[in-house]
Amino acid sequence: MQFLAGDIGGTNGHVALMRAADDGSGVLETLAYRVFSCAAFPSLADLIQAFVDAEVRTPVSHCVLACAGQVVGDEVVNDNLAWTVRPDALRARLGLAEVALLNDFEAMGYAIDGPLAASGRHLCGPRGRGPGASLVVGPGTGLGAAVSVPGVPHATVLTTEAGQMDFAPHSLREREVLAWLAPDGGYVPVETIVSGPGLLTVYTALCALDGEVPTLATPKAVTAAAAAQADRHAVEAVELFCAALGGFIGNLAMTYIPTGGVFLAGGFLSSMFDLLKRSAFEERFLHGRSVRALLAQVPVWVTEHGSHGVQGAARWYVRHRESYGALATEGAAA
Incomplete structure (x- = not known):
């Protein structure tokens, strides 16, 4: 039950490899985590691919990304992002079955019930x-x-x-x-x-x-x-x-x-x-x-912002996984 989770801002991109418990408890484990400078990459797909090349050892087919801006139609609309963000392009380039998108501070909101409130x-x-x-x-x-x-x-x-x-x-x-x-x-x-x-x-x-x-x-x-x-x-x-x-x-x-x-x-x-x-x-x-x-x-x-956005995005995804693909089935197959 592994999946990618990212928190993509105007300056930095935080990416993690997450594992969710398959017992419905919502427990998450961070297997790998890195922070990248967005300016160092020509596209978001290149940034995520750099993380996959460095940290992912078994195929991962699901990804959730918290991005600055809002999803309008089939892309994220925001003047502060370094590039255009389109889930269809990310799926095709990275070979993913699903890319789920949410607002970056929406993800931070889901992190409030986690370690963010105590930090x-x-x-x-x-x-x-x-x-x-x-x-x-x-x-x-x-x-x-x-x-x-x-x-x-x-x-x-x-x-x-x-x-x-x-x-x-x-x-x-x-x-x-x-x-x-x-x-x-x-x-x-x-x-x-x-x-x-x-x-x-x-x-x-x-x-x-x-x-x-x-x-x-x-x-x-x-x-x-x-x-x-x-x-x-x-x-x-x-x-x-x-x-x-x-x-x-x-x-x-x-x-x-x-x-x-x-x-x-x-x-x-x-x-x-x-x-x-x-x-x-x-x-x-x-x-x-x-x-x-x-x-x-x-x-x-x-x-500190830290990894809270990634954690919040992952929490959101686990809660909404029935709407964004059969994560449990994909994880078992992997």
Whole structure:
């Protein structure tokens, strides 16, 4: 009962060889796991083939892939993926009987009931989880989010494209940045600011607004300069980013009331945890008036993305395997 599971983002591709118990228990075992740079491969099929060549010793005919974006028709639609993703092309190229697709943060939602919930660092709110829904949100190459709603026998995960919502400025400085981004008005998605590339965009905008030439070229350089207090625009960019992130997640929290917790996933946020902790994130998350008391009951953690997306995709696939092929029969035949 072996199958491939992947978590394919705009920057990295996480791939694992999984084995599912055949007793209906849902127990999963990770037989092999690797992380690849998407930019190193001309196609997703080449990335997966590299994993198969390195790690797979017996034929595997089933695969589940969690990808940034949404499945529309016969392909995944997303501007942040390195290539077009089409299940029919993957099946033909890799000799697979089935390729199942789901959104990458939908997979993260299925990981909440696994090790993800126990792996985070507490950011704000209560330290224990309540009985309500949970949110998993992650600014990386883009901005993903999903909601896990408790249920019997399993939680239901709702996929979203929340990162494509319109950015809503809060401070006067945020309004200046928005005007710089869209001088003639128009649609500016949240992920233009609340993402890894978005942080660099904010830094560049702040420099331009103050008539200075930017000297930092990557999000990592911006966070490093902010941590060292070495560049005033880097410091301001991180402060604006953290505040905007808090406001965005507060808006989502008002929609879903996630007393089960908010999990901020990704190495990007983990690397700047101390900056996030000292920022205006919590104040913007709590908003104001009567809703403040409600949002104060929502715990927030920061967790590494790691293999959680792969694990969540595998959990989803095992639950839905009857809809995506006779996995047990294929496994027995192998």
